[in-house]
Amino acid sequence: MVYLNYTNLDDETQERLVSVSKKDVEHKFGNELKRYAKEHHLEYYTLLEEEAIRNLYSYEYVFNI
Template sequence: MIYIKFQDLSEEKQEELLKVSREHVTYLFGDSIKKYVDKTGADFERLIDEETIKNLYTYDYFFNI
């Protein structure tokens, strides 16, 4: 769960959420994505970025108003 103040949806906060999500995705799926990249020649950074954005939708957010 991620707790966010409703007034704090600034660009900095959004970047922080992306950073947290990217670290989470890299930790969970980094090895399998690397194997896929080795097989197919796909762009590792692009795949990580796509999974990072998808991962943001799996979090539970609680807003303090």
Template sequence: MIYIKFQDLSEEKQEELFQVSREHVIHLFGESIQKYVDETGADYNKLIDEEMIKNLYTYNFVFNI
């Protein structure tokens, strides 16, 4: 679970959440995505970014108001 203060949805906080999600995706799926990229020639960063956004929807957020 990720705890966020409601008033702290600044651009910096959003970037921090993106970075956490990106690292999580690379940890979980980095090798399989790299293998897919090697086989197909797809863009690694684009695939990671797409999975990063999807991954954010799997987190449980708690907002303290």
């Protein structure tokens, strides 16, 4: 669960969320993503970024108002 302050959804907070998501995706699927990127001639870090953004939708958010 991700706890957020509803009044603080600035760029810094969004970047922090993407960073946490990247670490999560890399931990879970890092080797698979590297293999997929190599097989399909894709840039690994671009693929990681895209998957991290998709991963954000799987989080459960709690907003404090």
